[in-house]
Amino acid sequence: MTVTRFAPSPTGYLHVGNLRTALFNFLIARKAGGTFVLRLDDTDPERSKPEYADAIQEDLEWLGITWDRLERQSERLDRYAEAADELREKDRFYEAFETPTELDLKRKKQLNMGLPPVYDRAALGLSDAEREKLRAERGPGVWRFKLRRERIEWHDGILGDLSIDAASVSDPVLIRADGQVLYTLASVVDDMDMGITHVVRGSDHVTNTATQIQIIEALGGTPPAFAHHSLLTGPQGEALSKRLGTLSLRDLRAAGVEPMALLSLMARLGSSQPVVLARSLDELAEGFELSHFGAAPTKFDEADLWPLTANVLQDMDVSEMADEMAALGVPEALASDVWEVARANMSRRSELAGWWQLFRDGAAPLVDPEDREFVEQAFALLPEPPYGPDTWGAWTNAVKEATGRKGKALFMPLRKAVTGRERGPEMADVMRLLQKKPTL
DSSP states (O other), X not given: OOEEEEOOOSSSOOBHHHHHHHHHHHHHHHHHTOEEEEEEOOXXXXXXXXXXXXXXXXXXXXXXXXXXXXXXXXXXXXXXXXXXXXXXXXXXXXXXXXXXXXXXXXXXHHHHTTOOOOOOOGGGGOOHHHHHHHHHHHOSOEEEEOOOSSEEEEEETTTEEEEEEGGGSOOXXXXXXXXXXXXXXXXXXXXXXXXXXXXXXXGGGHHHHHHHHHHHHHTTOOOOEEEEEOOEEOTTSOBSGGGGGGGBXXXXXXXXXXXXXXXXXXXXXXXXXXXXXXSSHHHHHHTOOGGGBXXXXXXXXXXXXXXXXXXXXXTOOGGGGHHHHHHHTOOHHHHHHHHHHHGGGOSSGGGHHHXXXXXXXXXXXXXXXXXXXXXXXXXXXXXXXXXXXXXXXXHHXXXXXXXXOOTHHHHHXXXXXXXXXXXXXXXXXXXHHOSSOOOO
C-alpha cells in the first residue's frame, strides 16, 4: 500500500510552493490507489492558529485535493516523548546548554580556521555535576540527536543517488529548551507510525533527509522513499520567497484562477512534459511520473494561469455556472445562450457579470468623434428589440445603403458603439441577446 503525506504548518496560508508538495504526494497516492494523509505540523503553540488550519483544508478542498486521514501533531506529543526516551536509552540523545551567542562565536571561529561550522559536541564532555550546574543557571538545555559520523546514502526519486557525510552536519536539535518538539523528530515518528512509504518535498530538505534517515534507523524503522523537487523561482529566475505572500492559494482563487488551471500547471511545471489542461485529477494522476522532473530551479509565472483558466471556462457547460447565473439574475431561458456567447471571451468567471450587464442594460458606447454622426444615423435605423439572429446583418446592410460605408469603417464603429469594446463575440450573437436598444 502506497501511503503519502502533506504536512503543512498552520502558521499561514498555503501558497504555490506548498501546493507543489501537496499535489505531488496526492497524485502519487491517487495513481497507486493508496492513502494520502493530511498532517498538520502544529507543535508550535504560539505560531499555529486554528484559522490557518481551517484555511489549509478549505484551500485543498477547493482544488479537489482530498485526504484519507487528518492527523494533528499537537495530539501526538506523548508519542514524541516516548521516542525521545528511546533515543536517550540508546545513547543517541544528549542535552546541550550553549546560548545562541556562544554557538555563533564557535561557528565564526571554525570558519576563520577553515573548518566547517559544525557543532563541536562539547556538551558530550560535561559531567553530571556540570550539567546540573548549567541547568540551574540557564534552565533546561536543548536535546540534540547524536549522528553517527559516517556517509548517509539514499536514492532520491528526482535527484538520483545522493550521499551526505554526517561529519559535515551538526547534530540536529530535536527538542528546544522550552520543550517544544521540532519538525525533524515529529516528522520521523509520524512517518514511521503512519506507515508513510513515499515522501516528496522541496530540495531545501535534502540535509534534513540525511539526518532523518539516521533517526529512523535509530528508532528501528525503515526509511521511506524520498524525492526532492526543485524550488520555484519567479519568471526571470528571481527568488520567489519574497512574493509567496501574494501567491497564496486563496489570493489566486479570489483573483479568478480556476482549480484545474492551477493544478494542470503545477503538475507539469519543471518536468519534461508540456503543460496541457487536464480535465480531472484522475487524468493528472494517470500521467504523473516523478522521473519526468529535474533538479534545476523551476520558473513560475502567474501569467501562465490565465490562458489555462480561459480554456477551463470555454470547456464548461452552462450547468456548471448555474450559481453565478442565478446570482446575476439571468433568466433561465436565456442562460444557455448567454453562456454560449460569453464564455469564449472570458478569462475568469467574474467577467460574466460584465457581459450580462451589456446584454441586459446596454454598454457605455465607445465612439470616436469622427464617427459620432455616423453612429447617430445608424442607431436611428435600428428598430426596437427583440432582436434575432438576422438583426445584425439586416441592420448593417441598411446602414451601408444609407451611408455608403463598408468593411471595417462600417462594422468597427458599430461594434464599439453597441458593446463599448473593440473585440468580442460575433455581433450577430450579441444583438440577439440585447434586451434594450443601444443609444448614445
